[in-house]
Amino acid sequence: MKRILAAILLFAVLATAAAAGDYNWKQQSGKTIKIIFVQHTYAEGMLKKIPEFEALTGIKVDYSIMPEENLFDKLTTSLSSGTSELDVIMIPHYNIWQYAGSGFLEPLDNFLNDKTLYNPAYDFDDFFPALRDLNRWDCVPGHKVGTGNQWLMPVGFEYNGFMYNTEVFKEQGVKPPKTLEEMYQLCVKLNEFEGPGTYAMAVRGVRHWNAIVQGFITTFTNFGAKDMDFENGVLVSKVNSPESVAAHEYWLKCLWAGGPTNYLTQTWAQSGADFGARKAAFLNDADNLGYPTNFPGRTQESGKLAFAPVPSLKGDDNWQCNLINWGLGVSANSRMKDAAWLFVQYFTGPEYQAWSSTEWSSIDPPRKSVFDNPKFQEVIAKNIGFSEALAVSVPKATALETPHPMFGEIYTTWQSAIQDMYSRKVGVKEGLDKLKIEIDAMLREYDEEVGG
């Protein structure tokens, strides 16, 4: 019996290897594909490997690079014009909600199910299920991710983590919080931990949707609150629910007690800079903001920074954290879709992903095989608690925002309302009641536009 099993296993391995070996990477040779990269670590890794991709496939890659702030303007204008100006698109999963329903993206299932184009060695099932789901959506506003077509293949992800300065925590005699109440106590205790100019919790606060998609939305969800939900089949805002009011009161309490004094203009870069310069005792944001801050020699506090999962409401296992990923997709207007897919397949494939996570600085690999790679474990072991926090957080991580094409507008309006509450221009309940009316009006207007 053992011999038969061994023979079957051997056959399966050889068959897979043969299939992988047979894959024709040259099938689109001679074509040129166009892509705009975002200025990001993930893209920098890809740029290094483009010559290898071109040599392997015979496909020429015509690329440009843009800062994130300008990328979406350019992409939306280009995609909506209906021209074949772009073939490959690099976007975060949020943009699926805006682009997929508009018909700007090509469903990748077409390629996954095509025996000529799909490389068996690609191993789609190797992606963490949460990341496969994150890039799958049925294009119905309000429906959760995880159903419908696959629109992107993940390049890298980030989850909301709790990162802290071990030296400051040791000196102050405190530990990473298990509950949200403990995190508030840390905000109180660690405010001005080394005099004026130092504060407890680094978080983003600028008037932009991206300010609330990590620390805030995770806390908000762990209070049992929801941004939107269906009522009698109609999607409505739930921002003034009792749970939401409690979450906002808590968040503001933390900010007032130990948040950045420049909270209303605080950006991603400023949070990372303050954390790395020992101006902030801990960082409540994406783990891949803390990770580069801890690179040897990168910041003043490099090597002293540690990682932990975010606290839950009551210290139990009932918690979630937000998940974001950047992915590669194919433009629906592209005339080089097959060649574009080869690009997507190469740069989200196991071989490139292993290189980018071990030889390059892409952390949070979306593939399980890379995560289990001893070399990768060796790389992340240099960061205190990183591996443990990642292992605990990934199963808890998902998109906590309700997918909707107007996500950016809704969340920017929400952060604007939080800014008013923070500035005490309006009370929490009053502000959230007003916000609900505004968001509901946006949702109805969208329904009317689409219906009309």
Next chain:
Amino acid sequence: MSMDNIDMAAYRKRPFLVRARPYFIILPALLLTIGILYPFLTAIYYSLTSLNLQRPGAMRFVWFQNWIRMLREEAFWHAVRVTLQYALTATFIELALGLGLGLAICRRDNWFARLLKVSLVFPLMIAPVVAVIIWQLMTSNTIGILEKLLNLFGVYKFRWASSADTAMFTAIMIDVWVYTPFILILVIAGINSLPKSPFEAARVDGASEWFTFKNLTLPMLKPFLYIALIFRLMAAMQEYGIIWALTRGGPGDTLLNLSVTTYIRGFTQYRFGQMIPYVLTLWVIVYIVSQILVRKWLKVQKTAGGR
């Protein structure tokens, strides 16, 4: 020769290329006019549609719906107020500072004055967004030099752009820092071009400094000041870079002027049909203000020239 005297029969007999010559001469100007007007006409057309970049295929003609909606929106009137407040305050301060500095620098011609002339122009060479980053660092409550300076006077954690009460002040302060040198250059150029004889005559007659400034310098500098005013006011009314880089229009809606609101409407919400009335309104405001100022400028130029 009047039109009646033209021999039309003889004129018609001339070769086509000769007859068409006047049209060929004005053709470049016509093409340029079309090139300038086409985007405006397109913009007017799109302002009457429901164009949304997320759903370009669903565009409908909605007549004046977007315009009526804009005029009914509190956000629009708020944006107009912010635009005017920002532009008028910043331009007034820049004019006053530019004039004062120009007069002070031009009083003496020594190495210090020459050094000031060069160094005061530096901010103008920096992109406004970079200027914002510099000021963000200086006003940071954790590492900012201004925070340390204020600490000496017992002021701690001054919020600068991070407070709805002081965000406008901070944005204007950066605008003044960047653009005062522009006024300064024009003022210095103006002072250097003034005729010497009236000033010498005033000095011989024993006129006071104030009298000379009020009755000679200022009237003769007015054309230059109007030029500076026209350019700065027009640009300040359209300011986007400084505000966007500083606060993205926040805190709350504090700095949401017409340009930033337009950008958000177009590129965060993708509602181009709704965005274009904002753009055109801003254009109309800038056009009217600039026309008024240009007329004033022509008038003061005549006065200054003694005509």
